[in-house]
Amino acid sequence: MFTGIVEAVGKVQAIAVNGQGARVTIACQGLDMADVKLGDSIATNGVCLTVVDYSQNSFSADVSTETLKRTGFAYYQIGQPVNLEKAMLPTTRFGGHIVSGHVDAVVEITRIERQGNSWDFHLTMPTEVAPYLAEKGSVTIDGTSLTVNSVADSSFRLTIVPHTTEQTIISQYQVGTKVNLEVDVIARYLERLLLARTGGAEQSTASSGVTESLLQKAGFIK
Structure with a gap:
């Protein structure tokens, strides 16, 4: 389980496609790997990945064909920036909300607007996801715990404060960017x-x- 509070921004270092899916290697210089062990979970853009190899500055994980179909990994390229969060501990400060690392849909940013020192992001959503989003409820976008500010029939709006923009990959989002979405498990x-x-x-x-x-x-x- 995760909290949706991003610990570091990494980059896709390698993607090796095989018959079962792919093995990806993520460069993670900003992530503290001192307590990471084989089999540990690291949320990568909101996708729960199991560590099969690691070093001080990177880790590798296997991505199944199912994950490739249902998440942004289907179109990630070498150098793709990704949000990273290690699995939460019982002693972890719970600053976000309960995040499982299981992506429900890939959604698209359709409009970005400046609101004072923050930014409004408008995103589409498929009909099967819509019932799970509520105004002022929680949603996970690329592994980041965010608050839904408004909901329409097939879209919703997020307001992103400067700190979140600085600490995640959100600053690189553009109109047309596709992101991983996980609804609130509750x-x-x-x-x-x-x-x-x-x-x-x-x-x-x-x-x-x-x-x-x-x-x-x-x-x-x-």
């Missing part, structure tokens, strides 16, 4: 709970299955 568990409490009998056109009548049956709204 939203997924809530959906599962609601469906279980109603026996899963209700059918919905919404891909998540969460409807107003379902919430009423579960006693969450009147």
Whole structure:
């Protein structure tokens, strides 16, 4: 598990494609590798990767075909900057939100606007992701824990403060940039709970299955 607080920015150093997917090597000079061991997890642009080899300044991990299909690794090139975070410890300060490192969708930035000393980023989202995003809720973009400022039918808006821009790869985003998105895991568990409490009998056109009548049956709204 991770918190979405980026510890360092690294770069893709090598990509070796094989029959099972690919082995990637990430240069990570800014990441403290002193306590890293084989088998440890490091979130790389929000994707949980298992360390299979490492040095003081880099680590390697295997990326499955499934991961290549469902994340930004499908189009990453040598030199691609990536956000890095080691798995959280029980003693870690929990500054973000619960992040699993399992990407739900790749979404695209459609508009960037300056707002005072911050930036507004507008992003598209597929219909199957929309029910899990809520205004002032949490979302993970390329491994960074962010707050959703507004939600529309097929898009949402983020406001990024200068510190976050400076400490992550967000400063390199442009209109058209594709990023990894992970919804708040609590939203997924809530959906599962609601469906279980109603026996899963209700059918919905919404891909998540969460409807107003379902919430009423579960006693969450009147």
